[in-house]
Amino acid sequence: METLVRELKEHLIRELNLEDITPEDIDSKAPLFGDEGLGLDSIDALEIILILEKNYGIKLQNSAEAKPVFYSVETLAEYIAKNRR
């Protein structure tokens, strides 16, 4: 899981072009969206959907399940670990 979390952080930094941020700077339990944590927005959510599809073969079928999955890096990693192809 630790390797997956780090890999996911690296994907986020690269795909979202997060300036001056290293994987160590990202708190795995902190919220990805909103004013706390990384402060991502709806466009970033679309980019994350593409990260899941391109790198882990995961297609989110139900938008209702996205909210808890997209809460933090840790929740994303748990979802990927269970659903990756």
Next chain:
Amino acid sequence: MCYIEAVATHLNLTHDIKEVVPDATLRRRMSRIVKMATAAAFECTGGVQGIAALDAIVTATGLGCLTDSERFLEQIHRTGGQMLNPTPFIQSTFNTVGAQIALLAKNRCYNMTYVHRSRSFESALTDAMLQLKEGDARRVLAGAFDENTPTQHHIMERMGFWRKAEDGEGAVFTLLTAEATANSMARVSRVEFLSSPLSEQQCRERYATCSDGQVWRSLDKTVYPCRSALRFAEAVEEVRKGVPEIVVYNEYFGKEPTVIVLQCL
């Protein structure tokens, strides 16, 4: 007729963009040309408060934000139109720069972008002058930007463009006012679009109003669609130094000639 209060030229990214765009989310999605153009607009207006005070923002580009356009097209080609990242699409649109400038100060004024190849800057200038003339605006920011990329350079090289010229890029912005102010540097008296090229002598006969003015033919070696904006900025500087009048004649590879006449105050 309108008055030029400021001009800013950025030929590469030298400004501290964090000072211009403090919002990291806005900044991380901006390509090099968007950063360059936004920095030029920021400098020209004197900062966020200057942008907030604008009545109109009119931008021009010949080819738009090429880096993001290429990324978007490359993704379409690679994925067959599936799983396209939203950011390059959003940022590749021609009006990205005008929108980013407005967003800096949340200015909801008239915001227009002209994409008329090498006549784009003159089109923006014409719109800005009409806004001022008709009293719809008192302070207008007009500018032009174009970037080059390795792909664009390669394509144009295969078309033989670089046998006599080299490519360039940059962003030029100018702050225009309806009335002369204490900060006015020069005035724009005419902008014209021609249907056929003119010689220097023809330009002088048709547009010069004083014998000691100059005619600049923008046919030098560095070319890109909005190159005339750079010549405009250089001419404003010369007029400010004392040249009474400069007729800036622009041709892009022998086509689409335009004329801008600048006069001292």
